[in-house]
Amino acid sequence: MKHWNRIDESSSWPSILARRAEDLAGVLTPERIASRSIPAGGGLSYSYAAMDADDTTIAMLASVAKELDLVGQYQAVATGQAMNPGENRMVLHHIARGTPFGPVVKDGRDYRAFYEGERMRAAAFADRVRSGTVVGSTGKRFERVIQIGIGGSDLGPRALYLALEQWARERGRLSLRASFISNVDPDDANGVLSGLDPETSLFILVSKSGTTQETLANEALVKAWLSSKAGIDPSRHLVAVTSESSPLARNPGYLDSFYIDDYIGGRYSATSAVGGVILSIALGPDTFEAVLRGAAEADEAALEPEMGKNAAMMDAMLGVFERDVLGRPSVAVLPYSQALSRFPAHLQQLDMESNGKRVDRYGEPARVPSGPAVFGEPGTNGQHSFYQHLHQGTDIVPLQFIAFRKNQTSFDPEFEGSTARKKLNANLAAQIVAFAVGKDDQNPNKRFPGGRPSSLLIGDELDPKALGALLAHYENKVMFQGFAWNLNSFDQEGVQLGKKLTSAVLASNGPTDPALAAYARLLGAL
């Protein structure tokens, strides 16, 4: 296994540490805005004109990225090389969407063909549900599809579905509305079920291991609910998405099963069957295919060796600069698109679970701060909420804006001289400039310091292809940052201790640890 250097071992790092934030007052010229833009795939562009790194800093970051061979590491991952000592695990979400990678063959299995085969089986099944060939156990057509899953089996697929629900509805492509049950809190499942009819509901159980506590508990609740209606056979209302070695695989309790494997991590699984089955059923297989095409375009764009032409790498390295040099511990993701309402929650998992780590892939303590805290809400909503802190707080939070030039829906009457779309994007232009440049005032309360950096991912319209590219851009950005920090971005050991202690509370003899027992009693769980 090749050895990869740490970021502080690259020759430019000491000089980068001495760099400061660029003063954004006066530098935000139309020329800079035009030139600091990189295609990101799927029709998206990444604009970094309002980031507070000057050309010298960027050149140094590019040379670190080159020394650390970020593109080489990406190619190694995407072609099936295991990257982390101590585990022999491949990371194959890229090949699940086809070009530019594949085949990857191991132990006689062609993984590209395997994932593609599952996608086609899911497409055929989705067509049968959409056409009414597959119906519920009382003979009625399915009208609603509900995913039961948590973490990566929930956040990514939910964010993608919500991103395309209106788009599909307006174009007559929304065959079945989708819902999601994730939390082990039974008020979650009961809330979703309160709007459903067992006869017309199709559930998708998603658990790679087939042992996820929350998901199995919710399945049990859903099965009891289905069985409470006369004539319903739950096995005809449930499909499984799981690995071939799980207890859910080839199980007569399910109408059908679709497979993933251990080489696609939960938070990277939206473009596998984890997202593919529900999106194909709700929005159509062609819509899901377009998402994959967009993702593959972003994957291809991320192969560009020059950082100045590689949007994901530029985004990643500017983030490293903000985090490690300027000392900014969090990032806000601010989509000016209501359809992306849950996209920040997906990115929270993607980023914080991948790079929220204090030990590098060689088991040594991280030499510099790693992954930031990520939060966000759609604009303009956030403007009336936490933007006060972003404009005038004592800390600086780097901002990631996402925007589109067109609506998904067509009804947009003019009011006071402009459409709502124009108002929305005018607000965003105003915010970018206000954050960067600020404004002086005699009254210190009304003074805006400026110097608040932001980037912008901009596309024409939030359609399936742009959405796929958006998803993959962030996956690749987070991957590049993981390489730069020398982390294993594809494990999540930090979730294990909680699982173990939960089992101790639920064990028949209860927990032996007195603090655990005291908290369990306080919470009524003992």
Added chain:
Amino acid sequence: MKHWNRIDESSSWPSILARRAEDLAGVLTPERIASRSIPAGGGLSYSYAAMDADDTTIAMLASVAKELDLVGQYQAVATGQAMNPGENRMVLHHIARGTPFGPVVKDGRDYRAFYEGERMRAAAFADRVRSGTVVGSTGKRFERVIQIGIGGSDLGPRALYLALEQWARERGRLSLRASFISNVDPDDANGVLSGLDPETSLFILVSKSGTTQETLANEALVKAWLSSKAGIDPSRHLVAVTSESSPLARNPGYLDSFYIDDYIGGRYSATSAVGGVILSIALGPDTFEAVLRGAAEADEAALEPEMGKNAAMMDAMLGVFERDVLGRPSVAVLPYSQALSRFPAHLQQLDMESNGKRVDRYGEPARVPSGPAVFGEPGTNGQHSFYQHLHQGTDIVPLQFIAFRKNQTSFDPEFEGSTARKKLNANLAAQIVAFAVGKDDQNPNKRFPGGRPSSLLIGDELDPKALGALLAHYENKVMFQGFAWNLNSFDQEGVQLGKKLTSAVLASNGPTDPALAAYARLLGAL
């Protein structure tokens, strides 16, 4: 106007700055868990056993709180004294819920009576809608109620409605389902409207000034949608919540109007008519009254002069310690209750808009870092998402857990020996201990450092009273922190510059600033 000291002017501050985080390994005894608990009103308790401040630190924080006279400042605010030089504005959200404050009389108006009168008018109107006495313009009963508002006119009311929707449904109290339109992005309104019938839809337009750009644009869109159906008179499908001086007041374009005023800030307005009209219509006036009673109980609990008996003050001062002494810039709010899915988004506004300020109330630069960044998602969902970062990231994020011993909904079959409720709360007990104590391991990847502090607000059940107390606990916590940092927590000058630049983009001659024009063109807004 009385002068209030800055935090670094209090005599204990220099010794507090020398304090360190308490090592939580070994100190988390059942005795500590039992004794570090304070009633917070509405049946809630605030548990701070797992916070990393030892008794000496807490005693010093208490003496700072006493020197700064936090309770005195609270009493001054709640009895109508203006607190900030340069503006003569009262802050009256406390008296909107009655005990323990009132009356406040100014210029001949008794404000307690005014808010109470509006609440009763809203209750009577809600009863007429719920009973079918007030109907739509084609004679049909209203079946859905939709709030149009943004910021405080959206986040608080939406969080409260979602928190009680299942509770009310199970108890036969959900008369009309509620929806919310906030974003100026037309895809938001079109998405909500796609599920509605104009004949049976009642809209509540909420804008204190009557000039909020997003809200008026959405009203125009909704009116056009209503008018597109034959026989619909929009004025019979719209009510207004606004101030008496706004253009929406006493306007024949609305079925009725309910009033607030400038003394109730947007993010503190959920217990005024801003939340009251929609909650009374959807869930019943008695449900809304119970929310107010819970809030009043928390307000009363926050009057306790001793910090050891004042949950909101303890929460506030421990937060100051985390932020200013231990240097932790963000806070995660983690409700183990799916019904509180949007409560963190409300707290994000409440906290970041109130205390995200770099200038104190005397116009001087803040001497210490002020309000933190706030984010959060319900548990157990977060466990499968960003908890990796919380357990093993390079930064420490203080955690605020919220939990209840009982479900809102009754369907909770046992699975593998326990109910889902028991699993949910067992998970939380496990997380608190795992974060605090950690676990060693030979494999550095599997090592948990511990020392990650958390607090817990715990109640029996998330009913209207507990919800009101929860809301007011956080309002009072944020208020106390604002006093400690000597901020004006009740203004939001940081939102003004964006509004001004937006107007410049939308002006008929376009913006003169070249950067603004370039961004507006890039975004298709010019």
